[in-house]
Amino acid sequence: MNGSEVSIFPGFINLFKGTFGFTDEEFSDLLSCFHIKHIRKKEFYLRAGDITRVRSYLNKGCTRSFVVDEHGHERILFFALEDWWIGDFESFYSGNPGTNYVQALEDCELLVITKEDFLKLEERIPKLKQWYAFKMGRTAAASLKRIEEIKTLTPEERYLKLLKKQPNLFQRVPLQYIAAYLNIEPPSLSRMRKRLSKKS
Amino acid sequence: MNGSEVSIFPGFINLFKGTFGFTDEEFSDLLSCFHIKHIRKKEFYLRAGDITRVRSYLNKGCTRSFVVDEHGHERILFFALEDWWIGDFESFYSGNPGTNYVQALEDCELLVITKEDFLKLEERIPKLKQWYAFKMGRTAAASLKRIEEIKTLTPEERYLKLLKKQPNLFQRVPLQYIAAYLNIEPPSLSRMRKRLSKKS
Numbered sequence: 598m599n600g601s602e603v604s605i606f607p608g609f610i611n612l613f614k615g616t617f618g619f620t621d622e623e624f625s626d627l628l629s630c631f632h633i634k635h636i637r638k639k640e641f642y643l644r645a646g647d648i649t650r651v652r653s654y655l656n657k658g659c660t661r662s663f664v665v666d667e668h669g670h671e672r673i674l675f676f677a678l679e680d681w682w683i684g685d686f687e688s689f690y691s692g693n694p695g696t697n698y699v700q701a702l703e704d705c706e707l708l709v710i711t712k713e714d715f716l717k718l719e720e721r722i723p724k725l726k727q728w729y730a731f732k733m734g735r736t737a738a739a740s741l742k743r744i745e746e747i748k749t750l751t752p753e754e755r756y757l758k759l760l761k762k763q764p765n766l767f768q769r770v771p772l773q774y775i776a777a778y779l780n781i782e783p784p785s786l787s788r789m790r791k792r793l794s795k796k797s
Numbered sequence: 798m799n800g801s802e803v804s805i806f807p808g809f810i811n812l813f814k815g816t817f818g819f820t821d822e823e824f825s826d827l828l829s830c831f832h833i834k835h836i837r838k839k840e841f842y843l844r845a846g847d848i849t850r851v852r853s854y855l856n857k858g859c860t861r862s863f864v865v866d867e868h869g870h871e872r873i874l875f876f877a878l879e880d881w882w883i884g885d886f887e888s889f890y891s892g893n894p895g896t897n898y899v900q901a902l903e904d905c906e907l908l909v910i911t912k913e914d915f916l917k918l919e920e921r922i923p924k925l926k927q928w929y930a931f932k933m934g935r936t937a938a939a940s941l942k943r944i945e946e947i948k949t950l951t952p953e954e955r956y957l958k959l960l961k962k963q964p965n966l967f968q969r970v971p972l973q974y975i976a977a978y979l980n981i982e983p984p985s986l987s988r989m990r991k992r993l994s995k996k997s
Contacts, residue, residue: 664945664948664949665949666948666949666950667949667951672945672948672949674941674944674945674948686937686938686941687938687941687942690934690935690938696945697945726926726927726930727926729930730926730929730930730933733930733933733934733936733937734890734933735890736933736937736941737886737933737936737937737940738886738887738890740937740940740941740943740944741874741886741887741936741940742887743940743944744874744940744943744944744947745864745872745874745896745897747944747947748864748866748872748874749864749865749866749867749872750866751867
């Protein structure tokens with residue numbers, strides 16, 4: 598794709614051109630390796646059993662990633678908004694079928710690059726490796742912090758943390774999904790929100 | 798340090814010389830940037846509020862990493878055995894005081910390298926960056942998988958998973974810590990172990 602086909606989310610440009618100092622030529626090269634993919638609201642981008650062979654940048658829209666436990670219950674892992682990368686991380690690495698579902702909660706626009714194209718690109722633009730190590734470091738840190746939070750925070754603290762970290766979620770994601778993510782019953786979450794909004 | 802001062806755990810040598818193809822000279826250079834640190838059983842290597850300025854490889858021994866919630870309860874994040882890297886990941890990145898405690902469960906021997914020395918070493922041995930990206934990728938994948946497990950597995954499944962992944966833990970870590978890690982009451986864990994051992 599070229600830069601004029603879609604309106605690229607500023608975070609994407611800032612990251613590569615700003616933080617990692619890509620030249621205009623390098624950035625064009627990078628962009629040309631991505632293709633655009635659209636998913637309609639409620640459509641699945643990924644299902645358990647699929648193999649993730651691409652990296653996908655969420656340029657527009659909102660998704661939920663979840664797994665299904667042995668009793669058939671959906672367990673939401675996270676919500677992604679613009680500027681997130683989505684997919685089944687483990688499957689991308691191992692090449693084995695994954696466990697994650699990714700479903701669009703709004704009409705979504707993705708920038709997608711295959712593993713092969715990414716590796717070739719890394720050869721041409723070595724600083725892409727730095728970006729990648731940086732991104733992995735951030736993902737690892739965020740996931741470890743998340744485990745800490747699951748282990749230590751009360752439901753109310755988890756709610757307040759999410760509200761601070763992703764305030765837009767509450768306008769874009771049905772409350773029952775947010776409740777499921779927080780492991781709180783939907784009526785309890787509604788009461789909690791009412792109580793906390795009176796306080797502030 | 799030089800290679801003759803301590804007996805280096807084979808995993809360390811295999812990883813750098815095997816997987817990442819370090820030459821003997823590069824491996825000596827790497828080793829010379831580490832220093833050895835001993836911690837006695839029950840001693841703390843790290844406490845909440847400390848800043849992690851080093852990377853630490855567990856060459857010998859066993860530790861537990863935990864956080865303390867607002868009610869003063871210890872929440873165990875993970876146990877480390879030989880061939881793990883320990884510390885407060887978030888603090889290492891951000892340079893801010895961390896939240897993690899790391900306590901030795903046996904007498905431990907660590908190979909320690911400062912952030913500064915590591916960065917200098919990366920300049921001399923560029924493939925160290927590859928190792929680092931690889932390690933971050935594995936850490937991120939393992940942490941995301943762990944979140945999935947916390948969200949989907951029953952206590953018995955969590956126990957069996959741990960038994961499969963780190964079978965030696967059960968010989969080296971007091972059962973009450975393992976119970977705490979699994980979020981199972983110690984008497985329930987004992988009963989579960991008895992029941993499952995009869996089955997097999």
